[in-house]
Amino acid sequence: MSVDEQEVAALRERIAADSLTSRRDYLRLAVTMSGGLALGSAVTAAGIFHRHGDGAAPPKLVTAALAPGESVAFSYPGEEDRAVALRMADGTLVAYSSICTHLACAVLWRADRGERGELYCPCHEGVFDPRTGAVTAGPPPRPLPRVLLEERADGIYAVGTLRSGEEA
C-alpha cells in the first residue's frame, strides 16, 4: 500500500465511522423528540397560534347589497382574518372565514359547483357546505368558522364571529 492509498483508506474508515448511529443515539434522539412534542402540545394549548377568524370587533360594513348567487370578500374581525359573505340562490345570507381549515388557502364561493353551490378550496379540493360551513369533501379537518351578519337599512354588516363547529 502506498502512502496515498493508506490515507484514502484511513479517510474512508473515518467517514464510515461518522455515519454510524448506535441504538443509544437513536434512543436519545427519540427522547429529545418526545420532549419537544410535549412542549409543543403545551404551548399549543396555551395558545401561541392565531385562531383564524376568531375574536370580536365593532360592526363593520361589508357591502351595500348582495344579489343571490354572488359573494364578496372582506376582513373580519382583524385585517388578517379574511372572510367571504355570500347570498345563496334562495336568498339566505351567510359568511365564513375564507381561510381553509386545512392549510390556510383561500376558500372561494363557487355557485356553479354542487347542487346549490359550494365553498371550494382549490389547494387540495376541500369542499364546505355553504349552509353550515361543514366539510363535505377533501382534507380539511374542521368546519369553517362563521361570521355573523346583520342586514341593516344601509347595507350588510359583520357583527360577530363563531368558532369552528360552534352553533349560533
Added chain:
Amino acid sequence: MTHDRYPRIRPTSGYADPRIRSTGPGPGAGVETDPERSSMLSGRLALVLSIVVGQLWAITIGLNAWMMGQTRTAWWAAAFSVASFLVALWAWRLGERRDR
C-alpha cells in the same frame, strides 16, 4: 481461552501462594455479565418510539381542539403528552445507569 493457550495456567493458579500479592482477572472475567443488555436497549428504543407516535397523535388532537375553541381538550392532550415524555425519560435514564 487462556487455558488453551497456556495449559499450565488454571483459573485458580496463584491461589494461596504467598508470593502472589494481586491476582489477575478471576474466572469469568471478560465475558458478558449482563447478556440481556442488548435486548433491553432494543426494547427501550421500541417503547420510546411508540411513545413518540402517541405524542404525534396527541398534538394533532390538541391543535384541532384548540382551533375549535375547546381549550380544555387541548390541555388534556398536552397533559397526556407530558406524561408520555416522563415515561420516555424514565426508559432512557433507567438504562443509562445499568447499561454500562
